[in-house]
Amino acid sequence: MKARWGFGLASLGLGLAVAAASMREAAPAYARYAGQTEPVRLIPSLTGEPEYCLTCHQGIEEISAAHPVEVFGCVRCHGGNRISLDAQGAHAGLLGGGNPSDFSAVDAACGGTDCHSGESTEERDHIARSMTSVQSTYAGAIASVRYTFGAQPDPTARYGIRAVSDPLVTSVTGVPAIAAFASIVEEDPQAVQTFAAECLTCHLESEPRAGSGYQRLTGCAACHSPSGLDGAYVGDDPTIQGDEPGHASVHRLTTAIPYTQCDSCHNRGNYNLVTMTFHERTDLPTDGRASRIEDYYQPIAQFTKCEWELDCVDCHTSQEVMGDGDLHSNQSEVRYIQCSTCHGTLDDGPLTMTITDPDDLALRRAHLNPVIDLQVGDTVVVTSRGEALWNVIQQPDGRLVMVGKATRMNYEVPLVKGSECEQDPAKQESSACHVCHAVERP
């Protein structure tokens, strides 16, 4: 008798399971996102392999004009299971979680000689440059703080967020290798340990601090996929919750990086130089409505008009921000743009270069952010290291005009030479220019 009951119940269970499976087949889980019941297939021309990611993610923004979805698809960069229609299955093996530019995955996701690594010249090997940059290693701050508190005898970098070596040191200040800071920090003075506990969120491998204003992604996307103040996604992908932090504003990579993205790390607060505790800024309105001049620099800072009207990327170059390929002990070793780079001195105008090589990197960068139609034969400002400020272009009448990379606004660049400026040509640090040209904070 018991066997009969068991058989009957098992049969009933089987029937119910079949019915449930049939219902699920009729209304698959992905249908709730956009209402469609037929999977959306895409065969990217680069891979030639069908993928079904857009079944759920239809409406998502194209990541950039350089990565059209019909060519790249999703899986080439994001990884995952291209034919699964189940969220868990499709996302198994995603590179870097939802962010393939995270440094844990960036080589696999974005690397390759046709892509962002493996170039013969360091200036074009963007992944290697970024991963050895001070913004990635945080070696500069670590070395300075350890030196300041007596944990090392000089400010030369010994430690970084992770161990990195550089087999090809090309600069005078480059160091061949650094060890992982975590391996030594517990033996360091208390202030250094406090610094380690509170201040190691300001590098490209770290999740940002919680809270409004700190929101950014990690890796390349920390800069190239800007976030809003609250980290909410405001795009059209129905699968991404719009009210949760931790997202870029939209699914987009850009080199037109607004100053607000730089501000998610820079100018957010100060360290107590005795205890190395971090103190957030308290001078900004909490509703995110700070004016640009308030937002840009902390109250203690001096700045000129162009330093807050322009975006950081209008002046600061790729080598400064993403590194020159070497490991350095301090950001000042790679930060070299001065006022004179664009404005010249009393004796000389700025350095310029006429583009003759159709493969010049300046043309490539102008193509990716076409705020100007840069051509072979155009003359642009170059830095003392020969790096082009491709958005500062000489006009036919000789004037220099800077085009805002994020704003597209045009600014005529006044020259010191021939002006009434009373500078000492030997003093070209910005502090010397601030003596006369600093603007008042309202």
Add this chain to the structure above:
Amino acid sequence: MSAMPSSVPEPAEARLSREGFLRLVSRSALWLTGGASLVGLLQYLGYETDPPPQSVFTLGTPDSYRVGTTTIVPGARAVLYRQESGFWALSLVCSHLGCTTEEDNAGYRCPCHGSRYDEKGRVLNGPAKRALKAVWVDLDAGGNLVIDISREAPPGYRFVPSPV
């Protein structure tokens, strides 16, 4: 006079026995399962795989193209030339990462990363390192020009239609 029964028994078929109920449930479940499996099997056997991407494109008769003309074939992502020496065609797929190049002053330009090619498909500037691919041109059985973008044509290849 015969004795009357004290109660009238119910007909057996009027009440489902416990055994009968279990048998009914078991058989229903088995039929349901079998039916669903059969539907699944038929769906599986009837599944049509996606057709391969089109590689051969028919472009009409040769005399519809005048000598000296250049014709973009958007669906094929290719361009067809007719010159004195004959017909030839270039794939417009950028040799860098596969975006579709567009016409510009000097030839073709990739909208994705800015590679430029001359009108013969030779690289003018990178990041592309290889020329655009020349593709096969021929006539089909109906006398129409066809290009096959999956077949690379040898350097200098020209298709000359036979005179009718």
